[in-house]
Amino acid sequence: MNSTTVIVGASLAGINAARTLRLQGHVGSIIVVDADSERPYDRPPLSKQMLTGEWEPEKILLPAGKEDLDLEFRLGVRAKAVDLGARQITLEGADGTVANTAFDSLVIASGASARRLPDSAGIAGVHVVRTLADSLALRAELEAGPSRVVVIGAGFIGAEVASSCRKRGIEVTLVEAMPLPLERILGAEMGRVCAQVHIENGVDLRLGTGVLQLETETVDGVEKVVGVALTDGTTIATEIVVVGIGVTLNVDWLEGSGLTLDDGVVCDNTLLAAPGVVAAGDIARYPSARFGRMLRVEHWETAIAGGEAAARRLLAEASGETPVVFDPIPWFWSDQYDRKIQLAGRPMPTDTCVVVHGSTDEFRFVALYGDGDRLTGVLGMNRPRHVIQLRALFEEGASFSEACERAATL
Amino acid sequence: MRIVVDFDLCESNAVCMGIAPEIFEVRDDDFLYVLDENPPESMRAKMEESVQRCPKQAISIAED
Numbered sequence: 001m002n003s004t005t006v007i008v009g010a011s012l013a014g015i016n017a018a019r020t021l022r023l024q025g026h027v028g029s030i031i032v033v034d035a036d037s038e039r040p041y042d043r044p045p046l047s048k049q050m051l052t053g054e055w056e057p058e059k060i061l062l063p064a065g066k067e068d069l070d071l072e073f074r075l076g077v078r079a080k081a082v083d084l085g086a087r088q089i090t091l092e093g094a095d096g097t098v099a100n101t102a103f104d105s106l107v108i109a110s111g112a113s114a115r116r117l118p119d120s121a122g123i124a125g126v127h128v129v130r131t132l133a134d135s136l137a138l139r140a141e142l143e144a145g146p147s148r149v150v151v152i153g154a155g156f157i158g159a160e161v162a163s164s165c166r167k168r169g170i171e172v173t174l175v176e177a178m179p180l181p182l183e184r185i186l187g188a189e190m191g192r193v194c195a196q197v198h199i200e201n202g203v204d205l206r207l208g209t210g211v212l213q214l215e216t217e218t219v220d221g222v223e224k225v226v227g228v229a230l231t232d233g234t235t236i237a238t239e240i241v242v243v244g245i246g247v248t249l250n251v252d253w254l255e256g257s258g259l260t261l262d263d264g265v266v267c268d269n270t271l272l273a274a275p276g277v278v279a280a281g282d283i284a285r286y287p288s289a290r291f292g293r294m295l296r297v298e299h300w301e302t303a304i305a306g307g308e309a310a311a312r313r314l315l316a317e318a319s320g321e322t323p324v325v326f327d328p329i330p331w332f333w334s335d336q337y338d339r340k341i342q343l344a345g346r347p348m349p350t351d352t353c354v355v356v357h358g359s360t361d362e363f364r365f366v367a368l369y370g371d372g373d374r375l376t377g378v379l380g381m382n383r384p385r386h387v388i389q390l391r392a393l394f395e396e397g398a399s400f401s402e403a404c405e406r407a408a409t410l
Numbered sequence: 411m412r413i414v415v416d417f418d419l420c421e422s423n424a425v426c427m428g429i430a431p432e433i434f435e436v437r438d439d440d441f442l443y444v445l446d447e448n449p450p451e452s453m454r455a456k457m458e459e460s461v462q463r464c465p466k467q468a469i470s471i472a473e474d
Contacts, residue, residue: 016462044465304463333465384422384423384436385427385438388424388425388427388436389428
């Protein structure tokens with residue numbers, strides 16, 4: 001492949017697409033664009049080791065970003081629009097200059113941005129955790145020794161931020177609008193277990209409660225948060241609010257491009273979105289035969305696998321080889337306090353959930369999810385070996401009942 | 411090829427065990443054990459995949 005490839009997004013999916021293209025014989029230029037001005041870095045530590053202060057930024061640089069792959073990085077540069085017919089992408093530099101760049105192939109890995117509370121822009125003390133800059137800004141305020149941090153949203157990011165604050169000895173109030181944390185991902189039974197983990201670790205957990213408004217004070221012209229008023233009528237005094245209420249996809253630049261956008265860039269089962277155009281990472285929506293529906297997966301491992309697969313898809317298109325179907329088994333981990341939560345598969349919250357190893361009282365167990373006799377998920381808490389071994393059952397096409405039998409032998 | 415694991419980084423996510431159970435084993439104590447530090451050359455692709463997929467970048471391959 002000797003042509004110009006533009007990759008939008010220098011995070012995990014984009015950088016792995018670049019690496020795979022280069023190592024698999026793409027000899028033309030590979031231009032990697034990202035709105036973030038930092039060298040490519042790994043995001044999972046942003047809510048953990050970076051916040052606790054155990055790690056410095058140098059430690060989270062992605063190895064692929066440091067390899068000599070002859071990539072042309074354009075960092076701090078934002079994609080504004082793309083014309084697939086003319087094969088041109090419009091890029092805006094950090095200084096505001098706008099210019100077009102020609103390409104032959106395009107990798108869309110522009111990912112997502114943290115959702116913010118409405119009307120919270122510019123209020124000091126209100127944070128999200130998505131970028132290295134976000135994490136360092138929050139860390140600096142945590143180092144000042146606040147009396148309390150209020151975390152809005154008890155999803156994985158919120159839970160990990162709460163955990164990191166507790167490790168620093170800071171009081172935490174964790175506010176979740178739903179009746180249970182992670183219920184939409186893990187179901188009610190496991191949501192209750194996750195709630196209990198927070199409580200056991202001294203978190204003031206407020207469930208089924210939304211945010212009414214942020215209370216602020218303006219001192220010397222700076223508007224600063226001083227409290228959070230909740231919909232249950234209570235107000236919590238705090239200097240720091242961390243918002244973990246999900247993400248919005250970075251698809252603005254693709255509007256009007258002719259690509260199908262529907263909660264992500266809609267791809268075929270090989271991550272091809274249009275001729276010479278592939279998508280990977282948080283932004284890619286693809287049909288999964290394994291789970292019988294369209295999936296868009298925001299997991300670390302899927303970003304790596306997707307970046308590699310998207311690159312191979314472009315190479316297959318160029319060489320005329322048969323493309324490979326992309327349908328990995330979703331898997332992720334979340335470290336909260338001294339617990340490691342891992343989920344393989346993609347259960348629905350209404351699926352049957354059975355604990356097959358250990359017990360939820362000990363917070364050390366394995367649970368299987370099933371939809372009828374179809375295995376849909378393997379959840380572990382401090383049981384990494386079991387999760388990885390049972391994950392292989394998806395590859396084997398094991399049924400839910402077969403998986404339960406197998407689990408009993410581990 | 412020699413497998414080097416930085417045990418200060420390893421968090422026992424067991425991804426490597428999923429890729430190459432004949433080389434990597436996470437036991438019930440939740441620690442990773444390297445069963446063969448000098449895997450045969452035929453395992454190279456799996457070893458490189460383990461390096462790439464380790465969430466903690468804790469695995470490396472030394473050539474000696």
